[in-house]
Amino acid sequence: METTAHIADRWGGGTCPFDAGWKKVMMWSFIVTDGLLFAGFLGGYGYARTMATVWPDQATVFTLPFIAAMTFVLISSSATMASAVWSARHNQRAAAVRYVWLTLAGAVLFLGMQAYEWTHLINEGATLSSNPWGDPLFGAYFFVTTGFHGSHVLIGAIVLLVLGINLARGRTTTENVEMAGLYWHFVDLVWVFIFTCYYLL
């Protein structure tokens, strides 16, 4: 157990109190910031749902087993990312590279599935300003929020690609793998909220 004196020491200057470099402190702060950005969208969505008298029945609009498969793919990529971080920490570079590629594959698969889902909905007549199921805000919030999340996944995929190449060539640090991991877990966590609020509730 940590004594108070120990805690006082780590806050006493000359070191970061969280046993982490400034990069990770900044990454965590950025994640909080970015999380609040999604909170803005989700809060607006909650407001619209509360205001609306009738809201489309998601079970008929979406093919929920397909969305569940998307969610499974993304959560699995979080597991492979965690394995990549574990391998990098234990100096198993080849394994770390392999897990990064697996995570990237998960990201690309998820994006492909999302593109398929969007195409399907657009073919059925859903646009930003109207949709065949009722409240026009349903489509607006759906496309803006999932689109924003998808763009985060895309950025994550680019980060993973760069990380994988650098890691394979031995030109990156464990800390960078951990930072990419933090971002990737965050993107997955946001999806869990979107999945719950937009598809299930």
Added chain:
Amino acid sequence: MDEPRGFLRRYVFSTDHKVIGIQYILTGLVMGLFGAGLAVLIRLQLGWPEVPKTLLGVWLPNGMPGGIMTPEFYLAVVTMHGTIMVFFFISYVLVSGFGNYLVPLQIGAKDMAFPLLNMLSFWVALLSAVVMLLSFLVEGGAAAAGWTAYPPLSAVASAVPGSALGQSVWLLSMALFIASFTMSGLNIVATVFSLRAPGMSMMRLPLTVWSYFIASILGVLAFPPLTAAAIMLLFDRHLGTSFFLPAGLVIGGTVLPHQGGSPLLWQHLFWFLGHPEVYVLILPALGIAADILPVFTRKPPFGYRWSVYSLIAVGALSMVVWGHHMFVSGMSPFTGEYFSLATLTITVPMAIYGVNMLGSVWGGAVRLTSPMVWSLGVIALFGSGGFGGIYLGNATADMQLHDTYFVVGHFHLMIGGVTMFGMFAGIYYWFPKMFGRLMHEGLGKAHFWATFVPFFMVFFAQHFQGLQGMPRRYYAFSTYEYLREAAAQNGVISMLAIAVVAGQFIFLANFLWSLFRGRVAGEDPWQATTLEWTVPSPPPHGNFVAQPIVRRWPYDYSVDGVSHDYVPQTATASEAAVTS
């Protein structure tokens, strides 16, 4: 650290936090001049709406044909005055400028945690300021929906001329601003956590650093929901969504196709940022003033710990009171009750902080220098402006006072006055550190009196205009019978307001004169204790030759048994007993 060579790398594309800080300050001061110019236009219009200003009519043929201002142009001028002053003057000079310059120096760090990101944040900030100014030149003129950009006015392009292209450019500029401000805020948070010198515990941080730390956390937390709202507003404007637009909206005789949305959602998301934002602006001013007082009273501040706790409490409370801007927008009485109660709770930590500042002056050996008089000005404005907040935070009183000149007077005393006075206190105090020369004392005090007296009179008087029911954002009051008396005061108020702006030229002259002719400062001209005064003025690249070790809190003034009446934070226990 290697010092970069060549003019461009040293003074233009520099990653040195001191250069970036000064770049922010100069950019902000230039933007402040624009904002002040707009204030003059507003006051000329309100004071003498029917008198043609022929010369201005020549310069601004669209906005003031024949020298008479159009209502649309008045709205654009008010919007841009608010936007520029809040986001491009006070934010740049006080928050980003001094934040960048002071935080690494005062905590004993070589630079910010991520210098390259810091440079990037400045250049994005400059771009954002330029884009905002360019919006005056686009078709339809600058945005006219107020600095709060409430829809539907801001969402429907045909609502006013400024809602066409001007509002889009406004949103683009704000997007750049938010990106820059977030980068800068993340940097300050990470720097304060990670780069404090050995011995610089949190409870040895100067109040200035505490205030920037809390303000940066607030900025980082409060801006993202506004970003989300701004994205939704852009979609409403250009892609046909109805996030903020209800059904049945009629503009210019045509029914708009939108349906389902609510302009109230924008107000919630905007004020979730907007309220913390005013604390982002005001806390640094309070931190700077509280830090300058001990230097010129030669004694420790009163209640340092409680001041720190107050800053933290205010920061936390500021995130949960945004609804007090929306009492008349339609709100359940129970929600209004909550927001009133939470808002009035802020009075407690703020009163503690204010009383601590007063207590810091009490019984001190006061040295009435320019930074000191400006800091005393902060206390005066903070006290008088704060009282207005008690009325406005109360839902019952706010029903009457909302959107009147009472509000205008209140927020000008607080985020106009406290911040500006704190900013000038900071400039007079740290100018010798930045440029190696002291500013002229006599001109500094002349600047103070030329600003303080008319400034206070203008906004004190506006409280009374508000009590008489005078609404804000009206371009003229000549046709309202019930406002005859209140509007009659506008001429005098306008003259005083123009006097405030004129007084700033004393500062400008002092600034330029002192840059070249001021008295050479030396390391520590004010006999102060914090770390920035232990290095040469201006400090070298990398700030400290050797890593400073901090051995005491920043306020060891008039310690018993020491020959000097101040002990630097780096002094060892053998030089003077460690008190805290």
